[in-house]
Amino acid sequence: MAEPAVFEKQRSRLWGIAYRITGSVADAEDAVQETWLRWQSLPDGEADDPRAYLTAVVSRICYDRLGSARARRESYIGTWLPEPVVTDAAGGGAAQGPHDQEGRVALDDSVGVALLTVLERLTPAERTAFILHDVFAVPFPEIADVVGRTPDSVRQLASHARRRVRAETPRRSADRDEHRRTVEAFLAAVTGRDFEGLLELLDPEVVWRSDGGGKVTAARLPILGDEKVARFTQRITREFEPETMRVLVRDVNGAPGLVFVDPASAQAVVFAFTVHEGRVTEIDAVVNPDKLRHLDLESL
Structure with a gap:
């Protein structure tokens, strides 16, 4: 079995990827749990680069779920918004309940509700490419394996997503x-x-x-x-x-x-x-x- 401690070092990052791709706390939890189960079944030493391997696994799980999630959202009653991540405004403890998301997601601009709402307008491939490349600095060849495209195609997906995000994300105060x-x-x-x-x-x-x-x-x-x-x-x-x-x-x-x-x-x-x-x-x-x-x- 692959080393559990290696996975735990990556858990926060994996949750952050999953939440940004899905916009759902519940789906992010499920994706990280499924990634953990796959990691447990992996023979020790088989993943040369555990960080890259785990990133690819959780991203693929979320990408595969986006298609069915979009179908559900098309029949959703009213406006669909992401599940909120609520934390202590003073930066102290999380107000998350048992899962302690504050320690598992860097709460920067890329997780803002306004941006996540804009990301809902992208295709699953565009959203995944943008999050992985622009937020988590994953190389295009690795993203290509996740979405089943060529690196050049992924580069174009991320570029198109980036233009839409810049055009449609509302201006906001940096203060x-x-x-x-x-x-x-x-x-x-x-x-x-x-x-x-x-x-x-x-x-x-x-x-x-x-x-x-x-x-x-x-x-x-x-x-x-x-x-x-x-x-x-x-x-x-x-x-x-x-x-x-x-x-x-x-x-x-x-x-x-x-x-x-x-x-x-x-x-x-x-x-x-x-x-x-x-x-x-x-x-x-x-x-x-x-x-x-x-x-x-x-x-x-």
């Missing part, structure tokens, strides 16, 4: 403090029922996307414009009981966001924000309880 201040001001306006203050924080062309999966109340289509978004924000937050609701500032996929938890109804919403020049330009709200099962809501 984390500015981002956090804007999110906290948004929270104050929402909880204070300050409609005018909320309007001042929203970009005139702000976009609201919410993912309820047909399970809970959510807008099935994106909502556009500051007044419409402000009114919908007030409406959805009124569904929480103010006496029991907990509102928390937490990092959502590496940037300050919000988590609303209502212990009475066991309902939660995770909000991710895109902020540019002190205004909110995009809000992504995950309400589907199936996409929040990996969170330990009691310990948030």
Whole structure:
């Protein structure tokens, strides 16, 4: 059997690859577990380069699953958003529950909700090539083995994906403090029922996307414009009981966001924000309880 300690050294990186390719915490967990099982069955010393071998295995598993995942998402009710990774905003402990994802994924720009949403518009081969090459610096010949293409073809896939990502990923502030201040001001306006203050924080062309999966109340289509978004924000937050609701500032996929938890109804919403020049330009709200099962809501 291949050495378990070698696999454990790569586990964090493998999870990061799997999550970025699939956009799903559950699928990333499954892919890493399947990779581990294959590693266990591998004779000791057979993989000359364990890092490259494990990267190829987990990437292939995720790539193979993307086709069926896209088919499921075509019949998905409403907007599909990635499963959020929620961590302590101060950088302390993870708020993930038993899987401790904070220690297993570098929460940089490549894992942001806005970018993962853009990646959903790519083909499986484009997405895999972009993630492996541009984020994890995997050489094109190794990616070619994963997606079953030539290295030149993979180079073109990554280039096309890169152009789309640059064109479609929204502009955002690089100043984390500015981002956090804007999110906290948004929270104050929402909880204070300050409609005018909320309007001042929203970009005139702000976009609201919410993912309820047909399970809970959510807008099935994106909502556009500051007044419409402000009114919908007030409406959805009124569904929480103010006496029991907990509102928390937490990092959502590496940037300050919000988590609303209502212990009475066991309902939660995770909000991710895109902020540019002190205004909110995009809000992504995950309400589907199936996409929040990996969170330990009691310990948030």
